[in-house]
Amino acid sequence: MPPSEALGMELSGFSPRRVGAMVLRYWYLLRGSWPRILELAYWPTLQMILWGYINQFMAGNSSWVAQGAGVLVSGVLLWDVLLRGQLGVSVSFLEEMWSRNLGHLFVTPLRPGEWVASLMVMSLLRTLIGVAPAALLAIPLFGYSVFDLGLPLALFFVNLILMGWAIGLVIIALILRHGMGAEGLAWIAVFTLAPVSAVYYPVSVLPGWLQWVALSLPSTHVFEGMRAVLFDGAVRWDHLAWAFGLNGLFMAAGVTIFLRALHRARVRGALLQTGE
């Protein structure tokens, strides 16, 4: 069967109820363990506090930071949206690997597209649980609200989480291909993009050739757009357009790579032999 036909079959016949069933499965897991819920909010909150004090200190010692109120806090909170978005997809997938459940799941009528949709819903929930408390805590602690970014904040959020999902799908594909030996990628992959995403500094700081690399990432356009709002009070629609366009390519690539890896796993018999 041609791969394109296989991909088409896997994406057809979408059922919201089966998506809901998988979301329920991950929700049962999450609600059954308060340390897991606490862990979701722990790192974003800790990071926000750390960068909040750095921001406060730098505001008195750096004219650049002083001009853009809360630029570092906004950076860390939005960075966590990307990180939590990717982890939300990858960790929910890893739960199936750890519990050796893929063999059961794929003999039900569940389609891969429905499973991916459920991973995305859970990623959204996990990100909100993780980042929202940190964002709210920044208001009394540092007198800074990321929500002051207004409507662009929602567009930044959408772009970062889309990019997180695309990367998450590629990581799932790598784990399906290479087994649990590739599990570590789920925890570190996004960090390799941090230096070129220009989270805490303008992209112009990077060498010329690296700027081209940076601008091929949706995240870089989001953080450039964020600084434009904070420093100039302007919404840079060009950056947002680039971010959405690149995310379209990233998602198309992520879904294709994931479905091909799943198809190859069915060829190799990897769905029954998952786990440690």
Add this chain to the structure above:
Amino acid sequence: MNQYAIKAEGLTKRFGSPTNPVVAVDAISFAVPGGSVTGLLGGNGAGKTTTISMLLGLLLPSEGRIEVLGADMVRQRHRVLPRMNFSSPYVELPHRLTVRENLTVYGHLYGLSGVAARVRELAAHLELTRFLDRPSGGLSAGQKTRVALAKALLNRPELLLLDEPTASLDPDTADWIRTYLEEYRRETGATILLASHNMLEVERLCDTVLMMRQGRIVDRGAPVALLARYGRGSLEEVFLDIARARGTASGADKPEAADAAE
């Protein structure tokens, strides 16, 4: 229902590189009549689990064709997956979810109406009611097997594939499971294909047995017919004859051989 619940023709699975392949299943053909219980019997590495995985659509065949409940399993498996189910002690349900949570999730995946009532009904049938709110990972082997069976029966499957359904169970629990499967088949007319090492289980439950060795079907027939053919008193002795390659394999890989045995 179709005359045959399962039809496999020239089913082959090779693993590894094309230049140095390992042939796990080697061009087997068989047909399982609707409403029958068929056993896949063979030693370790005979190809039983690989065959079942291909029948479920978890594994794509290298060659050959599989038709399950009238659908091509490579191209149309989503048409028939709601009508079949599977249980194996080697594929576990998530440990941290309770039995009720696991069965509820699978009930929704199968699109059942009245999931909560169906879970309660199955729990009562399989004597699992008092374990419903316990984490699945904390159950004993026998309890886990009954939970896996409950999962496999949630959608009242027309076709049930069982991979060693009583492996590692004590004789009493194993007997209980076999009795339950006999009753389920009698009440629903379901087709059951089970892979097993347990000769007594196969003799008791199966109408037809497919004997596998090194990826091939080396003989087939009703348990009584096999005993007569080999002049043995038990399937275990037949199995040992075949395992030691003393059995006849002529014509065994033709689907009509299974039909003739009916």
